[in-house]
Amino acid sequence: xxxxxxxxxxxxxxxxxxxxxxxxxxxxxxxxxxxxxxxxxxxxxxxxxxxxxxxxxxxxxxxxxxxxxxxxxxxxxxxxxxxxxxxxxxxxxxxxxxxxxxxxxxxxxxxxxxxxxxxxxxxxxxxxxxxxxxxxxxxxxxxxxxxxxxxxxxxxxxxxxxxxxxxxxxxxxxxxxxxxxxxxxxxxxxxxxxxxxxxxxxxxxxxxxxxxxxxxxxxxxxxxxxxxxxxxxxxxxxxxxxxxxxxxxxxxxxxxxxxxxxxxxxxxxxxxxxxxxxxxxxxxxxxxxxxxxxxxxxxxxxxxxxxxxxxxxxxxxxxxxxxxxxxxxxxxxxxxxxxxxxxxxxxxxxxxxxxxxxxxxxxxxxxxxxxxxxxxxxxxxxxxxxxxxxxxxxxxxxxxxxxxxxxxxxxxxxxxxxxxxxxxxxxxxxxxxxxxxxxxxxxxxxxxxxxxxxxxxxxxxxxxxxxxxxxxxxxxxxxxxxxxxxxxxxxxxxxxxxxxxxxxxxxxxxxxxxxxxxxxxxxx
Numbered sequence: 001x002x003x004x005x006x007x008x009x010x011x012x013x014x015x016x017x018x019x020x021x022x023x024x025x026x027x028x029x030x031x032x033x034x035x036x037x038x039x040x041x042x043x044x045x046x047x048x049x050x051x052x053x054x055x056x057x058x059x060x061x062x063x064x065x066x067x068x069x070x071x072x073x074x075x076x077x078x079x080x081x082x083x084x085x086x087x088x089x090x091x092x093x094x095x096x097x098x099x100x101x102x103x104x105x106x107x108x109x110x111x112x113x114x115x116x117x118x119x120x121x122x123x124x125x126x127x128x129x130x131x132x133x134x135x136x137x138x139x140x141x142x143x144x145x146x147x148x149x150x151x152x153x154x155x156x157x158x159x160x161x162x163x164x165x166x167x168x169x170x171x172x173x174x175x176x177x178x179x180x181x182x183x184x185x186x187x188x189x190x191x192x193x194x195x196x197x198x199x200x201x202x203x204x205x206x207x208x209x210x211x212x213x214x215x216x217x218x219x220x221x222x223x224x225x226x227x228x229x230x231x232x233x234x235x236x237x238x239x240x241x242x243x244x245x246x247x248x249x250x251x252x253x254x255x256x257x258x259x260x261x262x263x264x265x266x267x268x269x270x271x272x273x274x275x276x277x278x279x280x281x282x283x284x285x286x287x288x289x290x291x292x293x294x295x296x297x298x299x300x301x302x303x304x305x306x307x308x309x310x311x312x313x314x315x316x317x318x319x320x321x322x323x324x325x326x327x328x329x330x331x332x333x334x335x336x337x338x339x340x341x342x343x344x345x346x347x348x349x350x351x352x353x354x355x356x357x358x359x360x361x362x363x364x365x366x367x368x369x370x371x372x373x374x375x376x377x378x379x380x381x382x383x384x385x386x387x388x389x390x391x392x393x394x395x396x397x398x399x400x401x402x403x404x405x406x407x408x409x410x411x412x413x414x415x416x417x418x419x420x421x422x423x424x425x426x427x428x429x430x431x432x433x434x435x436x437x438x439x440x441x442x443x444x445x446x447x448x449x450x451x452x453x454x455x456x457x458x459x460x461x462x463x464x465x466x467x468x469x470x471x472x473x474x475x476x477x478x479x480x481x482x483x484x485x486x487x488x489x490x491x492x493x494x495x496x497x498x499x500x501x502x503x504x505x506x507x508x509x510x511x512x513x514x515x516x517x518x519x520x521x522x523x524x
Contacts, residue, residue, distance in 0.1 A: 040417070041095065048097055050412045053089040054080055062091030069237070071499040071509070074396070074425065078437075081426030086410070098399075098419050102426030104433060104456035109408050110400050110420055111456065111464030115144055118406065120466065121399040121419050124236045124504075131228055131260050132327060133320030136469060148469065150313060151321060154301040155469055160476060161372040162295040163206050167480040168369045170202040173215045175488050182518050188494065190511035191338035195481075199330040199337075200225060202477065207298040207322050208270050221266050224259045225326060231256045233503045267319045274303055275315070298325055325470065332394040333474050335505045336460075337481060338512045339392035340385050342498065343440050345491040345514050350442055354381045355486040368487060370480045378479060381486075383442040385478055389460040391440060396425040396502045398462055424459055425502075433457050490517040 056062050067073045067080075067090065080088060081102040090098050101107045110118050119140045122129075129138055136147045153159065174194055181189065197215050200222050204210050212219040231252055235241045247253040296304075302318045313321075344351035357380050362368045375382075399421050406414040414420055429437040434444070434457070443449060461468035468474070485491075492515040498508035 044097070044415045044418065047413060047415045048089050048099070048418075051087060051089040051099060052084050053091070054083075056091065060094050062093050062096075064092060066090070069502050071501070074500050074502060077423065077426060078429040081423060081430050085430055085432045087423075098421050099414055100421045100423050100426070102423040102430055104427065104454035105410075106408050107422050107427065107459075107463075108456055109406050109414075110402075110422060111459075111462070111467075113400075113406060113464070115140065115465055117403055118400040118420070119403065121401040123399065123419070127232050127235050127242075128327070130256070131232075131263065132324045133316065135317075135320035135324035137324045137328060144466075146307065147313075147317065147321065150302070150305045150307060151469055153305060154298055155472055157372075157472070159296055159301060160473055163202075163473070164370060164372050164476065164480055166202050166205045166295075167477050168484065170198050170205070170215070171481040171484045173201065174198040175484060177215065178489065178516055179518055182516060187515050187517065188513055189516055190513050191341055192334060192507060192512050195337050196226070196330060196334040197222070198481070199333045199477070200326075203326055203329050205297075206473075207325055208267075209295070209297045209299075210270070221263065224262050225330070228256065228259045228263065229327065229331060229504070231259070236504070263323060264319060267322050268315070270299055271303075271315050271318050271322075274299055278303065298322060328468075329470060329473070331505045333477055335392070335394035335507065336385070336389055336474065336478050338508075339506070340388035340478070340482060341485070341491050341514060342493075342512055343388045343391065344384060344486075345493045347440055350380075350384055350440075351486065351491065354378075354384055354482075357381055358483045358487050361483075362487070368484075370483050372476075374483075375476060375479050378483060380442065381479060381483060383445040385475070385482065386445045386458065387440060387442040390428045390434070390444070390458055391438075392500070392506055393424045393428055393460040394505045395460070395462070396423075396506050398422050398424065422459075422462070424462075425506075427457065427459060488519055490519060491515070492517065 054063065054066065057065060067077050080100075084102070086103045087099060087101040087106050090100060092098065101110065120138075122138070125138060132138055134143060136144065136151060139147060174197070177194070178189065181187070201212070201215050204212055204214070204222070212222060214222040234252060235247060235256075241247045241250065241252070248257065299318065299322060302313055302321060306312050344354065357378055361374055361377055362370075399419055402414050402416055402418050402420055404416050406420075408414065427433065431437050433454075456463055461471035461474070494513040494515060496513070498512050499510075501507045501509045
């Protein structure tokens with residue numbers, strides 16, 4: 001024991017022990033941290049005063065309940081984007097501020113910032129990490145930059161061109177199903193349900209060269225992908241399940257772990273089989289065999305890729321990228337296609353013009369399939385797809401975490417440490433950017449009408465260094481499938497208006513239902 005004098009506390013010499021000294025040090029450290037956090041919080045509050053904010057519910061709840069994942073929440077969000085056209089601050093409770101940007105001029109500073117300065121915020125997408133690993137969607141820093149460079153060749157036009165045949169085949173299977181259902185009197189269909197299966201079918205063929213026939217019979221792997229997506233959505237809406245140790249004690253957490261194992265086992269088995277094939281066959285012979293089928297799948301490209309130092313991706317990295325592509329590629333494309341069909345059903349004049357464009361393109365062709373070069377010959381259909389992506393972007397918003405102060409063009413500063421929301425649906429519905437933003441008007445995307453428009457006015461695939469690497473793949477699939485759909489079916493609105501539901505992607509509550517009418521007796 002030793003004596004310690006604490007006159008500043010009004011105490012004389014007191015007996016001390018190592019435990020007491022440790023408590024004093026720990027208490028001092030904790031007090032310093034609290035004071036530092038308090039100073040930073042009030043400093044941020046002062047600096048955020050230059051951003052307007054809507055009225056709070058009260059001081060404690062802040063703006064909680066104002067922007068909910070419902071139709072009403074989206075209407076509130078678009079109304080706020082009209083009222084505060086450059087951006088605004090919202091508070092999640094008393095201490096968590098978000099800056100929401102909804103104008104091309106203000107989002108530029110965020111989208112153009114490097115991945116180190118404005119990395120993706122992992123508030124919700126971190127729930128995907130046990131499934132998707134450190135793939136391009138979830139990784140950051142040098143690893144993200146390295147993977148981005150390694151993956152770029154996988155989305156080159158020369159790689160994508162042969163996938164058109166896969167899109168045709170998967171779409172034809174779905175349309176045959178629709179013909180059969182219509183012949184039995186089932187003309188009212190949930191577009192999300194059918195198109196999600198079709199996009200998963202296409203992706204499994206493009207990524208793994210594997211045909212599970214999931215559109216014709218149940219597939220355990222495909223069912224597991226759908227289960228994982230649903231579990232992540234469910235967890236994001238239950239705040240007490242945000243903590244890992246609590247989540248994995250629940251039944252959903254245990255289901256999630258089992259589903260991850262099944263998906264990983266499937267991907268690992270494909271990678272290991274290809275690894276065994278390459279040494280025995282050799283790269284040259286392997287490529288010759290692939291040339292006969294005229295298709296390199298995603299796994300092939302990743303196995304053959306090497307960085308500037310000649311290093312290949314590890315199996316774990318290849319699995320992460322393949323699983324990421326399966327997740328990110330099926331839901332977003334299904335959302336985009338479902339909503340464009342909804343918009344064309346509500347505007348039969350545009351639907352018929354698209355159909356005539358496709359019929360004219362394919363009039364002398366048998367079988368009537370879309371080819372890569374056809375995609376550039378469908379200008380009006382492309383305009384209709386883009387206008388639908390403006391009104392109903394598959395990813396309504398994305399978030400970035402500012403690791404340093406970011407200066408906006410008007411001189412305002414987003415303080416370091418703030419989460420910044422790029423409000424994609426707000427930008428797309430901003431009346432100062434898009435006159436009559438709620439009107440579906442494909443002619444907005446006529447080249448003449450787009451000349452003076454900021455490239456950041458339309459960002460369904462994000463923008464800047466972390467934009468969607470698969471956007472050319474997604475657009476090619478959407479245009480191919482939409483052309484075939486319109487060639488064989490007429491789409492009519494359902495008697496109930498869909499209610500939008502923003503989750504990880506933009507869905508509709510209870511599905512997006514339309515009525516379909518066959519235009520011919522069958523498909524070729």
